[in-house]
Amino acid sequence: MDRRTSSPTSGEALLFLTDEQLKQGIEAMFFAYRGFTADPDRILADMAYGRAHHRAIHFIGRAPGTTVNNLLNILGVTKQSLNRVLRTLIADGLVESKIGRADKRERHLNLTLAGRNLEQTLSDAQRARMRAAFRDAGPDAVAGFRTVLEAMMDSEMRNSYARLKDSTS
């Protein structure tokens, strides 16, 4: 697009915005995301589940009673794609789907006991790595980490993220 930002616009203060610095940020994101998913992936590999199941379980556990449509918006996939995952989770007794009381078209999703157990197992593995990284980096770095990630999200994602955050604070 523009090479303008390669040469800082206001003195030496913007050296962290050089193309090289940005590329390193891109690569850090790539390698870190691999680590981020590695532990749950290893656990899931032994079962008949994959990363898509993990995501569904995570967000149902996070927002109990959520509707299919809401989950769709959070996950950003098509309903056909989510439905395939949800069908197996319900069939295997990890998730239960209840018809809405106010609006009977809606289905409210909740984790069963078995679902909560799996969620806990996966979450523990992922949190253990996140905890180690946070502890190594320290509180200031963690605050910066979150600030940058939040700025990197699409605005709809930022809304979903904020809603989840607020619902538990």
Place this chain on the structure above:
Amino acid sequence: MDRRTSSPTSGEALLFLTDEQLKQGIEAMFFAYRGFTADPDRILADMAYGRAHHRAIHFIGRAPGTTVNNLLNILGVTKQSLNRVLRTLIADGLVESKIGRADKRERHLNLTLAGRNLEQTLSDAQRARMRAAFRDAGPDAVAGFRTVLEAMMDSEMRNSYARLKDSTS
């Protein structure tokens, strides 16, 4: 694993390590990664390429003359998976593969002019978002962002990351 770290071990200083804080970090990572890949994905969708092609192009551009095996280690996929991607890129004239001089088993990979052009287009889109996020967050936050991501990597990934970083500084 353990609920021990939920209650800080040394006073109030470890509040950023609560399970809730860690879950928010996990969700931030999930939503941010979606934003991170969104722009190049949109560009790639119009061509016959996907995210895997982007990754290959990125790292070949980053380490010209690299071997297939080296690329394999960086990308963390099977050689069969990489080969499919590489084959189409070579057939389409974006990447050229030269038989090694010292060791004829090796193939050295380089971007062609067309390959560099595509790399530039994709990189520009991704950097634009990263740049906006970095600028919004400021240098201190960016430093923290990188520290946490680095701590989150597997050690082999951290080595690959460091090697790329050093080779261009």
Place this chain on the structure above:
DNA sequence: TTGGAATGTCAACAACACTGACTTAAACTC
């Protein structure tokens, strides 16, 4: 010189995303 290790290729398959077309049931609206 022969056998093993390294490098890369071809083929088949599985997971997970997508589009498009459709059904059912409930809710809304005029």
Place this chain on the structure above:
DNA sequence: GAGTTTAAGTCAGTGTTGTTGACATTCCAA
């Protein structure tokens, strides 16, 4: 009350990207 919209689910087909397994070529060392 009829017609439209919304929520959810289904069926069929396709594409990308990962996997294993089998195999050819090249190099090196016993």
